[in-house]
Amino acid sequence: MDKVFEIQNQARNNVKELQTYMTDLQNWEAEMKRKEAALNGAFEQDLPPVRSKIKKEKPVVPKKKPESKIRGSDYTAWDKYDVDKACEDIDMEDVGPTSLDGKKSQQAKLEKLKEEAQYEKERGNTFVKQEKWDEAISCYNRAIELVKDDAIYFANRGLCYLKKDSLHQAESDCTEALRLDPTYVKALQRRATARERLGSLRAASHDLTEVLKLEPHNAAARKQLEAIKTRMGTKGAKSKSSPVSTPTSENKPIVKPKIQPKIVELPSEPAVAGQLMADDWRSGVGENIMVIRPVKKPPHLRSKRPLKSIPIQEVLLGETTPEKPPTRLKIVDIEDNMSQGDSNNNDSNKKDSHGKTDVCGEGDKKVASPESVKLVSEVMVTEKVKNFVAPVNSVQFMSEWKYMKGQWDAMAEYWNLIEPSKIPSIFANALESSVVSDVIQVLHSRRDTFRGRTAAYLAGIASVPRFSALAMFLSHTDKQMLSTLLEDCKQSENCTDEVIADLKNKYEL
């Protein structure tokens, strides 16, 4: 009975449930209809990109027209064909649209590149402030690599080149900057400075007038322009000869600091014309100074002859003078004859070998006066030895020794400075057989200098590590000299037989 009642109750509940459900459903229907009516308008969603490789082609990237192939015979077309650009295009294809969403990502990429370039520029600017021009240039290089169409990077690099006196590069950079932004005053000013220093005054003044057009109140530019105008006016054709000056801040008007020949006053030589006087002064005539000239030629015009290495010796200023004048003058004379022409019509092609000026004449000049050169060097060497100090290591020794090669007096004197007992510590493992031979010859030929100490020296050399190997290289003449030396020692230095025998043994006599 209870069960039946319960089932009935349950059934009734179920029906009730269903009824409420149905009313719910009706309410829901009404609500959905209302909701649906409200549903309109665009629905924007940030969707992830399309899957698979195909998606790379699909995005916004505009369809490229199939490029017309250039026929092999079509030479004019090939002439116009920009290989760099084609390569770049291919490169870009690789990196470009790979990053999924065409236009968007390309934009993002550009943005990123710009950011990076900007960062490089900032770094470059800090280097400029520290006057580290090379570092700054490399920074700007990177910036330009990243973003090729920003005038600022070119102009800044131009400044660095200007500071480094790479005037041609400075000019071309400024030109590039101006191509990108023709109203870039700083670039104009920098180019003007570069051009002025390159000697193209007309172009420089043109640039400056441009600056003044853009900025009529630019005092610096006005001043610079005036300076150039005066130079152009006073010198005319000579203007080109303006030598390279020291770098000047680009903001300051560049007043040529280099003294023009005219200004040089040499009242002591009234007979010579001003121009000549200047040349004399320049080439150091009448003075005990060797003039080092800058190279004024573009690299491709310079001599192709290999450079000669000429040892540069340090000469103390005060002590060199006395013996010099005769030899000195001689060389200068030769040089003078050669260079007279140069200084007159400047950057002509005769400067060649002067280009890299060294202390002594070189190349063809040597042929002209070989004896003079020799004289110089010998005089210098002997006098140098007087200033020498005993070497403390083999490197020091060798550098001096090589330089004295063949000048036995000097070598003897130098060797004399060395304490026999210190020989092993000076040379250690670095003693060469040629040096040993030289020393033997020195000891032999300048016996008087070393009287009483020959045995000590020989013993010193023999105690160098691995001397036995060196002894094997001794020539017959060396050994003969050694024998006489040892004989000498025996007689004049009262060396014992034992010592002599020991040395003989060591030198393998």
Add this chain to the structure above:
Amino acid sequence: MEELDTPQVITHIEHNINHSIFDCKWIPCSAKFVVIGSLPRGTGTLEVYEITSGEIKKIKEIERPNSFKCGTFGASSDVERRLATGDFKGTLEIWDLEKSCQMYITKEHTDIINSIDGMGGNVNNCGAPEIVTGSRDGTVKVWDPRQRGKPVANMQPVKGESKRDCWAVSFGNSFNDAERIVVAGYDNGDLKMFDLRTMSLRWECNLKNGVCSTEFDRKDIPMNKLVATTLEGKFHVFDVRTQNPTKGFAQVLNNDAKSGTIWVARHVPQNRDLFISCAGNGQVSLWKYEYPEHRYHVDNQGVSSGVPGKLKRLQRMVVSSQPINAWEWNRDHLGLAVATAYDQCVRVLVTTKLNLQ
């Protein structure tokens, strides 16, 4: 007694349509659904019905030369509500039902598209909108409505291998923008799991009978459970949380040979542990998957393997004289569903007391 206390599946509206119907889908955010079928003369139809106080009313009909087989709204936003359909000739079309026009049409399959699923349209941060289609030509193709003409992924047997008829496809594991899995069931009982992120076959097994339908309990979570129904009254529930390198996934098999082919199984959108299975004898069964105490155990080698749970039948009810070939729960209203059957009837069904479980 017991049965009275459990959920009841009640046919709310039954509507006879005088042609074959294969699929039905709720139109998102509305009290409307679309019925996909074919007319006796071989043309396809899309019919839009609206339910109004216990009645259903046809409000739109679209006829096309080829019979439609299946459809989905899954790859479309709730505002656009575009229906993707597959037809007997292998054409994939995307419809704007408001304007009754196709937005997208492509014919890459060479034979009937048996099954279609969509994902990514109405959930954020769950990947791109994509449609997957499985066809008799043996291929499973993934489409992006933004990419015309070509599929974004194509899974097909290697050359020389026989082409099996793909009966069922579904998406899952799409819990972020990158991860997504497609499960495909074939007529020979193969069940394959493709990982779309790595573009590789993640797992496969054979269920011995042709796989009629597959579904993950949720598409937009790290994959949890997978139901695959087969011929001869069987269906498998896999716990796909834990994959053992050798044994694969733990599974529960339900076998009821009398009921015939299980045509479809659908999870309740509001409760992922409940699902309904629709059998060839017109019977629907409501199931609850009961998790084991521990969902996986780690063996002495440190390899974990899943532990199967139990299936509990909550209710069964014969609602049709012919096989029920499609069922869809309404997303917005608990217990409301629409089903099509081979008796040419579309039914709106209500299931009560689902929230009590």
